[in-house]
Amino acid sequence: MTAFFANTWLFWLLLLTGGGLWLAARQSDYFHYVFNRYLMALITLLLVSFVVFGLMEVLPGDCAEKYMAYKNTQGEVISQAMIDAERARMGLDQPMVQRWLNWVTDLTLRGDLGFSCAKRQSVNLALGDRFWMSLGFCLAGLFLAYLIAVPFGILSAYVLNKPWVDRNPQNSPGQRMRNSVLLGINKLVDLQLRIISYLGLALPNFLLALTIILLYVFAGEPTPTGLFSDQWRNVPWFVDGSFQLGKLTDFLGHIWLPIFVIGWAATALQLQTVRALVVDESNKLYVEAARARGIEGFSLWARYPVRHSISPLFNSVGFDFQRVFNDLPIVAVVIGLTDAAALLIEALAMTNDQELAAGILFLVAVVVIGMNLVTDVVLAAVDPRVRRSVMSTGGQ
Structure with a gap:
């Protein structure tokens, strides 16, 4: 039993x-x-x-x-x-x-x-730890994308309609100078973010990976391909009960490349998405009504357009994961990884292994659907608008 x-x-x-x-x-x-x-x-x-x-x-x-x-x-x-x-x-x-x-x-x-x-x-x-490795790459890439895209996307939306120079006659010359410097810095940062986001959407991930590898080659440095260098690849994590810090350092020196590369396009797309969502919310009537009540500056943005823009972004985590995983196989081949994405390419293009390919694709679907389920449940618990909708319909 x-x-x-x-x-x-x-x-x-x-x-x-x-x-x-x-x-x-x-x-x-x-x-x-x-x-x-x-x-x-x-x-x-x-x-x-x-x-x-x-x-x-x-x-x-x-x-x-x-x-x-x-x-x-x-x-x-x-x-x-x-x-x-x-x-x-x-x-x-x-x-x-x-x-x-x-x-x-x-x-x-x-x-x-x-x-x-x-x-x-x-x-x-056959999969072993490879799927967990791929899952870690994708989650780390998504975390990097959101970590950069959310605050800088909000900043980009905030300075969108701001002038380069403060000409408010109610401010003193010193205040206008200080505000103009801050406005100029914000506008320059916004301009750089737009350029980066456009490059991220236009430059394929595998080409970015190749470019980074070639830069290492031209500099005469060992390329950060794979997960470990030849020196540490076959060394266990623990030797005589002692943790090998050198292997961890070597691992971190390699693992940043796949995370950065697969998070590149996701960051660019999320920058555009966050900026568009916040700008759309900031133009709605309830924001103007709050401004008419005397709420201004960061307090206005944090309590209204930013807060209401995060929910749809949070609800798209599962789809973002799927998009990142779609970029991972070719990146894994270029960088020399042996994770589940590389195994999927091998199963589909080389060995024609239907069972292995089906298993990997189904696991990806499990993660995507599971993430969507979790985000739906969490949003219904924390977002008053979704919660009221659930309660009013009895969950139907």
């Missing part, structure tokens, strides 16, 4: 989570909303799994043919009957819907992503 529960841990986790939310939903409109979003996320994942599995089926060949082709390279003579027998043993002779149901069942009950033909092992083992 213990082994049964241990082997079906994912199913029980999903069931207990749903059951807990259902019990809470009977007493709370908010949790009714959360329960509905949870069910919608599960249904969406089910549909995504069917689409991903169906797309992988379109690719030519199957696991049995690849396995027999591998045996053929080892000197064995392979006949069509042997291929058909291998296909029957693997269940590949069943209809596509039946095989998809088997795949979903294994995935739901045990978290089993299938068998990789090219790696000759389960997809879970």
